[in-house]
Amino acid sequence: MHNIRTVENKTYFRIPVKTKILGPDDDIVEIVNRYTGDITKPGDIIVVSESPVAMTQGRAIFETDIKVGFLANFLWRGVRNVEYGVGLRSPTSMQCAIEETGKFRIISAAFIGFVGKIFGKRGWFYKIAGKQAALVDAAHTSFIPPYDKTVIKGPLYSDEICRRIKKITGLDAAIMDINDIGGSWVIGSSEGVDKYLLQKIMDDNPQGQKSEQTPICIVREKK
Numbered sequence: 001m002h003n004i005r006t007v008e009n010k011t012y013f014r015i016p017v018k019t020k021i022l023g024p025d026d027d028i029v030e031i032v033n034r035y036t037g038d039i040t041k042p043g044d045i046i047v048v049s050e051s052p053v054a055m056t057q058g059r060a061i062f063e064t065d066i067k068v069g070f071l072a073n074f075l076w077r078g079v080r081n082v083e084y085g086v087g088l089r090s091p092t093s094m095q096c097a098i099e100e101t102g103k104f105r106i107i108s109a110a111f112i113g114f115v116g117k118i119f120g121k122r123g124w125f126y127k128i129a130g131k132q133a134a135l136v137d138a139a140h141t142s143f144i145p146p147y148d149k150t151v152i153k154g155p156l157y158s159d160e161i162c163r164r165i166k167k168i169t170g171l172d173a174a175i176m177d178i179n180d181i182g183g184s185w186v187i188g189s190s191e192g193v194d195k196y197l198l199q200k201i202m203d204d205n206p207q208g209q210k211s212e213q214t215p216i217c218i219v220r221e222k223k
Contacts, residue, residue, distance in 0.1 A: 003016075003206060004222075005201055007197065007201050008197070008200075010222075011221070011222040012201050012219055012220065012221055012222065013218075013220040014220075015217065015218040015219075015220065016208070016212065016214035016216070017035050017036055017215075017216035017217065017218060018214050019031060019035050019214070019215055019216065023056065024057070026056045027056065028053050028056045029161060029164045031056070031216075032165050033169055036218060037169075040171055042171075043220070043221065044218050044220050045172050045193060045198065045218070045219040046218060047173070047175075047176055047198070047217040047218075047219055048161075048165075048173065048176070048216055049176065049177075049207060049216075050135060050154060050175050050176060050187055051152050051215075053155035053161065053175055054153055054155040055147065057155055057156060059156070060147055060150040060153075061096065061150055061152075061153070062149055063092050063139045063151060064149075066096065067095070071103060071106070071107070072091050072092075072098055075110050076088060076094040079094070086140070087136070087138060092139055093137070093139070097136050100133060100154070101132055101133050105130065106133070108128055109124075109125045109129035110125065112124050131187065132153070135154025135155075135187065136153055137152040138151060139151050143211040154177075154187070155175060157188075158175040158187050158188020161188065162188050162190040162193075163190050165190070166190040172191075172193050173189065173193070174186050174188065174190070174193050174198055175187055175189070178203070178205045179209060184200075184205075186198055198219065201219055202217070202219070
């Protein structure tokens with residue numbers, strides 16, 4: 001686990017925090033406060049992974065409970081394979097994206113994405129489909145049961161959750177979507193967070209993406 005990173009001539013410790021398996025009965029703010037209270041120092045930033053936040057909001061849906069419609073069955077085949085995960089290249093994850101964003105927006109995104117492919121441009125689909133479509137994690141991408149059998153939608157109210165974390169801990173907070181190939185995206189934060197700096201600090205995914213069970217990470221500048 002890479003726990004030290006230097007960015008813009010400053011060095012930062014990244015301290016992954018292991019928790020229990022989280023679920024809909026948990027309050028993510030209470031969880032953060034419980035597991036970080038004895039570890040944090042003034043000036044730290046608390047980073048929470050987006051999927052565990054969604055799990056506490058009941059947004060992990062079992063594949064068997066997802067009724068896939070005609071549109072999802074038609075569109076998922078047009079999603080390209082990517083090295084960092086399945087994304088919307090499955091009927092159930094595409095169905096969840098449609099439910100999150102609406103049929104018209106997904107159809108528009110698919111059309112514009114197709115045009116983009118003709119001109120050799122990638123990413124147009126997600127620019128139109130929006131953040132919630134991009135945050136859908138397909139089933140069988142999580143390594144922790146029972147979530148290995150669920151499609152996980154992106155969390156809601158991310159900024160508000162971060163403000164609540166700051167209020168109860170006194171520390172800035174961010175919710176992030178991070179993967180193992182250098183993808184790092186702040187999807188919610190409290191007001192004091194430099195999003196672009198934090199993305200650089202975290203883009204090698206110090207929390208891991210398998211069975212580490214470390215949904216929280218404390219970022220601390222080395223003095």
